[in-house]
Amino acid sequence: MNRSRLAFWIFFAPVIMWLVLLIVLPHLDLLTMSFRGENDYGDPIWTFENYTNFFTEPVYWLTFVRTALYAIITTFITFLLAMPVSFFIAKLARTRAQGALMILLLLPFWVSELVRIYGWMILLRESGVLNFFMLKLGIIDTPIEMLYNDATMIMGLVYTSMLFMVVPLVSVMDSLDDSLIEAAHDLGAGHLTIWRTIIIPHCKPGITSGSIVVFMLALGNYLTPNLMGGKNSLWFTEQIYNQFIASFNWNQGSAFGFLLLLLSSLIIWVGLKLTRQKLGEVAS
Amino acid sequence: MSNDLSVRNMVKKFDDFTAVDNVTFDVPKGSFFSILGPSGCGKTTLLRMIAGFEEPTSGAIEIRGKDMLGVPPNHRPVNLVFQHLALFPMMNVEENIAFGLKRRGVKGPEIRKQTDTMLERVGLPGFGGKQINQLSGGQKQRVAIARCLVLEPSVLLLDEPLGALDLKLREQMKIELKKLQTKIGTTFIYITHDQSEALVMSDHVAVMNNGQFEQIGTPQELYGKPKTPFVAQFVGDNNQWSGNVTQSNPGEIIIATDDGYSFRTKGDAPCADGCRVNLYLRPEAIRIEPRQTEGLNVFDVQVKSILFDGANSRLLTTTKEEHELIVTLPQTRKFDHIKPGDTISVGWHPESGICFEAEA
Numbered sequence A: 001m002n003r004s005r006l007a008f009w010i011f012f013a014p015v016i017m018w019l020v021l022l023i024v025l026p027h028l029d030l031l032t033m034s035f036r037g038e039n040d041y042g043d044p045i046w047t048f049e050n051y052t053n054f055f056t057e058p059v060y061w062l063t064f065v066r067t068a069l070y071a072i073i074t075t076f077i078t079f080l081l082a083m084p085v086s087f088f089i090a091k092l093a094r095t096r097a098q099g100a101l102m103i104l105l106l107l108p109f110w111v112s113e114l115v116r117i118y119g120w121m122i123l124l125r126e127s128g129v130l131n132f133f134m135l136k137l138g139i140i141d142t143p144i145e146m147l148y149n150d151a152t153m154i155m156g157l158v159y160t161s162m163l164f165m166v167v168p169l170v171s172v173m174d175s176l177d178d179s180l181i182e183a184a185h186d187l188g189a190g191h192l193t194i195w196r197t198i199i200i201p202h203c204k205p206g207i208t209s210g211s212i213v214v215f216m217l218a219l220g221n222y223l224t225p226n227l228m229g230g231k232n233s234l235w236f237t238e239q240i241y242n243q244f245i246a247s248f249n250w251n252q253g254s255a256f257g258f259l260l261l262l263l264s265s266l267i268i269w270v271g272l273k274l275t276r277q278k279l280g281e282v283a284s
Numbered sequence B: 001m002s003n004d005l006s007v008r009n010m011v012k013k014f015d016d017f018t019a020v021d022n023v024t025f026d027v028p029k030g031s032f033f034s035i036l037g038p039s040g041c042g043k044t045t046l047l048r049m050i051a052g053f054e055e056p057t058s059g060a061i062e063i064r065g066k067d068m069l070g071v072p073p074n075h076r077p078v079n080l081v082f083q084h085l086a087l088f089p090m091m092n093v094e095e096n097i098a099f100g101l102k103r104r105g106v107k108g109p110e111i112r113k114q115t116d117t118m119l120e121r122v123g124l125p126g127f128g129g130k131q132i133n134q135l136s137g138g139q140k141q142r143v144a145i146a147r148c149l150v151l152e153p154s155v156l157l158l159d160e161p162l163g164a165l166d167l168k169l170r171e172q173m174k175i176e177l178k179k180l181q182t183k184i185g186t187t188f189i190y191i192t193h194d195q196s197e198a199l200v201m202s203d204h205v206a207v208m209n210n211g212q213f214e215q216i217g218t219p220q221e222l223y224g225k226p227k228t229p230f231v232a233q234f235v236g237d238n239n240q241w242s243g244n245v246t247q248s249n250p251g252e253i254i255i256a257t258d259d260g261y262s263f264r265t266k267g268d269a270p271c272a273d274g275c276r277v278n279l280y281l282r283p284e285a286i287r288i289e290p291r292q293t294e295g296l297n298v299f300d301v302q303v304k305s306i307l308f309d310g311a312n313s314r315l316l317t318t319t320k321e322e323h324e325l326i327v328t329l330p331q332t333r334k335f336d337h338i339k340p341g342d343t344i345s346v347g348w349h350p351e352s353g354i355c356f357e358a359e360a
Helices: A003-034 A049-056 A060-090 A093-112 A113-125 A129-136 A150-174 A176-186 A191-219 A221-226 A236-246 A249-272 A279-283 B043-051 B092-101 B108-123 B136-148 B167-184 B195-201 B219-224 B229-234
Strands: A034-039 A044-046 B003-014 B017-028 B031-037 B060-061 B078-081 B155-159 B187-192 B204-207 B211-219 B239-249 B253-259 B263-268 B274-280 B286-288 B295-309 B316-317 B324-328 B342-349 B354-357
Touching: A003 A034, A034 A049, A049 A060, A060 A150, A060 A191, A060 A236, A060 A249, A060 B078, A093 A150, A113 A150, A113 A221, A129 B155, A150 A191, A150 A221, A176 A191, A176 B078, A221 A236, A221 B211, A236 A249, A236 A279, B003 B043, B003 B187, B003 B274, B017 B043, B017 B187, B017 B204, B017 B211, B031 B195, B043 B078, B043 B155, B043 B187, B092 B108, B092 B136, B108 B136, B108 B167, B136 B155, B136 B167, B155 B253, B155 B263, B155 B316, B167 B187, B167 B195, B187 B195, B195 B324, B204 B219, B204 B229, B211 B219, B229 B274, B229 B354, B239 B263, B253 B274, B263 B295, B263 B354, B286 B324, B316 B354
Parallel strands: B031 B187, B031 B204, B078 B155, B155 B187
Antiparallel strands: A034 A044, B003 B017, B003 B060, B204 B211, B239 B253, B239 B274, B253 B263, B274 B354, B286 B342, B295 B316, B295 B342, B316 B324
8 A cells, every 4th residue: 555545544534433433333223223113022123113103193293394394494584684694794894894794693603502592581581681671661561471482483593593504605605706796787687686686596506505504403403492492382303302311212212313314305305406406516 | 970978077086086087078979989098097987987886976977968877777778898798607698698688678589589689790699508608708708798789778888808818819809899889880988908909999099097088089199199298108109208499490399308319300399498398209200221311310229139020020229328219120121131239220200209398
């Protein structure tokens, strides 16, 4: 073996080890576990029961549909908010201000997600800051409970995901030549048409990669839905948690884990097909 | 004859910096008008104000008699061909050309017909389905122009569109652009820092410097009768002497140059005796070894080197006072005997000198 090959393997080994030991092996274990069950006598057997349970029990698949739907809504809202923000940072702000704005955007991520969510709770709860001021100003008579509903939960998810949409969008918008926007304007396009025909098509790769990340993060989030969502707004990750920790049914839990992985991949695949894109193009 | 564009006392200031300083001009209908100037002279700012991307600090713009102040670019009857063309890479050639028509709400079949006609006009029939990155530089150029012309603008603005092309193609496109303009008859306003582009294509050229127009005129006027020293230096090559007027007769003055020559030249500039002047002389005005020396300013120079460039060949010579002169070398084989190091006599006619009073 020549030296460059040796060097390659030396540097590659940690990556391989990390992938195999921490990702592939545990998942293989979970995979086998998800196909295990017990027969009536309590003997361990191979079975599809863990998977059929998901489809036969409405509460399981309904939770999943709800989770996926809300994750999609979260992604869409994040996209709508991130677009003007990124445009401002990439195109309108001065070069010196750009860095400062990006840091402002990053700053909340210095703090752990848990602390950030508690921050929101202090603001929004019945005896919280917002209610206090609204009562003082006489806008409302009785405090409103703003926590524990779906809207607040989605707001929390959007807040957590914002950065992961803005960063890829800023980088694609940076590469958009200003003269393209001016040319479209010159040829008679108004602001809306410029967004529709020039800016969004140009930003497509950034939108897709940002959306995939935000969707996956929202779908796999546990803290925000758990803390900000209501009693009856169950997130699919909570189902998995319940199976592992509450019911101690590891077989069912790992089956759910794999279903989450498969179904979310399926949703992304459908999304890419609908917008006629390839994953390779997005990643590059 | 009516004017397609008239600009009155236009001023544009960015903070303390005055980019365009009190510019006034008219562009007659159907003409090819160039604005020539060094980079940073404000010509792009001027063009962007006509297109509507910048608002003038003061002054007026009229296009076909209509006031354009406050009208956004998408509602002005002018189109701009950008320096780097700004073709939309997310669309093919046909969609690029159809872009403006779609914005006007033209119906599908009509758009198709017009884009096809336009592609044919610019010599790219059947290119509609191609992607932008499949085109060569010259083809992109033509698509960018077609994209604007299909909208039948009152005025087409071009911002140094040939800058990115290689030399050979640039020469070709110059002629093609001129032909296209003559064929279509749209008013072109062309911005460039390349004097040969401006001289070859234009009906009228404005020479711009430091935000002001130095002179507006036909290419011949600019070359033959520059009104300011800047124009004399910027348009074409010139040899330069500084000196004092020793005698001024009607229509003729005698100058004593700083290195001791005495030249007779035509004196349009109102020069009193003793005032300082700069004398400019075109390389082609200097004749090599003139047979008849009567009436010419004749002196000897030493050939330093021969700058051979085909029909554009020159001699780099110096006088015995080490004053450099560039002399056109006609390729008639008559002067093949000249070698570097030779001393030759040269002469020029008083009519060909251009004199300006030197700035204090």
